Amino acid sequence: MDLSLTAPPAAPAEHPGDGTPSSAGQQNRMTPGRRIGQAVVYVVLLIASVALLTPFFWMVMSSLKSANEVFSVPINWIPDTFRWHNFVDIWSKSDMVTWIRNTMLLSVVVTFLQLLTGSFAAYGFARIRFPGRDVLFLLYIGTIAVPWQSYMIPQFVMMSKVHLTDTLWAIVLIQAFGAFGVFLMKQFYETIPEELSEAARLDGLSEYAIWRRIMLPLSVPALASLGLITFVTTWNDYLGPLIYLRTPSNWTIQLGLQSFISSLYDANYALMFTGLTISVIPIAVIFLLGQRYFVEGIASSGLKG
Template identity: 60%
Template sequence: MTNLTEDLRAEVAPGGTAGHERGLAERRSLRARRARTVNVVIYAVLVVLVAALLVPFLWMLSSSLKENNQVFTVPIQWIPEEFVWSNYSDIWTRIPMMGYLQNSLYLSVIITFLQVLTGSLAAYGFSKIRFPGRDVLFLGYIATIAVPWQAYMVPQYIMMQQLGLTNSFNALILLQAFGAFGVFLMRQYYMTIPDELCEAARIDGLSEYGIWARVILPLSKPALASLALLTFVNTWNDYMGPFIYLTSNRLWTVQLGLRSFVGQFDAEFAMIMTGSVISVVPILIIFLIGQRYFIQGIATSGMKG
């Protein structure tokens, strides 16, 4: 009797174990299929969103290779019947395009450097140095982001005019050398750096400027790259600032220079699109170079506040 019971257990146990394992395998397979389905849906949505974002740029590129009277044809002709490559050579002779690009590059580089410098210094003070009223002062400074530029545009212009800085790059550089957003971005990143590093540097005899330059900055490359890229793009694409302060044609930026193709009764849209494509190239190159640091800096700047 005992031997028969043991034989029955030997026959049932393996089958039960095998069935349990098959059930687990089926559940794992079901979860894997669901995960793949979710991933496919997510990637499909992302592809649709990216395509929607790229449509204006593709239209701009297509329009830059057309005759002027073919830009606004209905329906849109995405591939021109005849590619007008001469637009990319004619624009350099029609307007001083190289001069406009140089002016935009000069302003963008100078303002970006100053904003990164001033923003990182101020952020260090607001994050690593304790002084009375620090948080209140920081809150008040950041609150200026909510004030629209149009609210103080006229007082700013009057100040620059009284200082004799209108129709010069100095007005734009002075007004944009400081930015509350840059201070906020850098300060949020600095808060993720342990205070113990600063304390150890102070014990070793480093000054606050030494700590900022030799300890904090080397650890802040992602945030610095993010701020530099955002500032450069914003300055490069700025239209209203140069439009208000730069009246001489030799000082115009590329955004103002493209206005040369807008006449009283019509506009050369094909040439405007050609110039727009050319103006996008420097931004694209800079973003491709710094995209790794940019994404890392944006992702980590809000981790601690």
């Protein structure tokens, strides 16, 4: 008779995070200190969210008030009567269609040119080697630190000499090139393996074809991030149109709302907030549609905090 003892089969090893009961129990066993810390983080995030959303909530509510209710004391957060006809009045009593058309035209054209010039220049800095490349890139990126107010007068003189003031072309030309876009796209291009470009060169593709057929399709998240930032910046720009645009038919929505309040309707702030609410809608829609690409592009371009 064989009296030897046979060892029981070993239980399968359990790894943390594999969904087994033991790993789930380890995750659920949080120390009181961690629970308190997590609760504090949630409270801080909640307070920050409320602080950020409160001005937008007040703007939307003010767009539905009468002119006398906007700055009433104490503050009336919710109007007694919702005046939806404010949205009809601002379209009928102002040139809102022209303002939105000009702003949309500028935003789309400037965004397209920034994507084109920024991605093309970034490819040269990231993939083409030439003498003085790094020095030139540092000098170009260094212009980000120079405030626009320091050179806007020489820029205005240049535009005046070529007779482009009081035209939308002036805004397009001064914003068509941006060092930030070049920096963002270069950081993203450097995450793409160099072997792809080398293989394309062996197949006979030119540098222009590599940029258009390989680099651009792979850089959609970075392009979306740059496009969203540029579009929002151009849409909200006030100082540039204020300096260059004089004719009311060329005004953007920012200039139009400012002149609408200050001169024509005796500071009807209710209609002003109605116009501001309308101006925010395109930005909100675009951001919601491109939020995923925006976060992915910023995270993969080396701009994380």
